[in-house]
Amino acid sequence: MARVIVDVMPKPEILDPQGKAVHGALPRLGFTSVTDVRQGKRFELEVPDTDVATLDEVREIAGTLLSNPVIEDFEVRVEDGS
């Protein structure tokens, strides 16, 4: 078994109110060095193999269900050490 990670992030030009809320909370906690926060999602997919066909299928899953291409970008990678 192997693990494939899909990271989904809001596109840079899309407003990210959740990231802004997190960023806004930091100074109240005394953290002042962070200049911006963007919030996304991480999916961990367990697969029997990480051959080309499987990764192609994961990319299709990421592009159809896990992300909305209108507002989000995704990245697929195989987790190290698995």
Place this chain on the structure above:
Amino acid sequence: MKIGVVTFPGSLDDGDARRAVRLAGGEPVALWHGDHTLAGVDAVILPGGFSYGDYLRCGAIARFAPVMEQVIEGAKGGLPVLGICNGFQILCESHLLPGALIRNDHRTFVCRDQVLRIENADTAWTRDYTAGQEITIPLKNGEGGFVASPDTVRELEDTGRVVARYVGVNPNGSINEIAGITNERGNVVGLMPHPEHAVEDLCGPGTDGLGFFTSVLQSVLV
């Protein structure tokens, strides 16, 4: 005229939508998300609520419900489809309408009586209004900010596909105050505010919402 109203797990306004259809003079038909048929209805409403708990993204999982195969096929063939609030989000996720709805820019849930201007009175769902008419219906959403690429917004504006626009305040950060849009053919309409909550004088801000439901009865007759 039979108007189907789809209930997904987490739909909230399916009952009010069926009631609005009945008050408009149509025959409401309850459809279930797991259905593989539309039971011969003449139009479909995707109601508001939080289908599948808004998990993943609003409307993202509902878009793949069995009944949506028939809804999408029907919509492409001219079947009138109205998506209200969560239904609008489902139509965008289904790519029946362009763009997407994201969290309100002010990050809080909004619930208010909202003034809208009807911009396009030629769609299957807005025929009983006149272009430029202002109506007041409830708005209640947490993720109602309409966004789309600049090219898409330009196309929507240039081709008259903005159906309704917020008047007075922009309650959720939508681009160009867009409250509702339609597809090229005018049979599919997505609207963030809730016309089904403004169909009787007893409750809500009046009966300004009834026109969406009487319009489609005409469309179906034509």
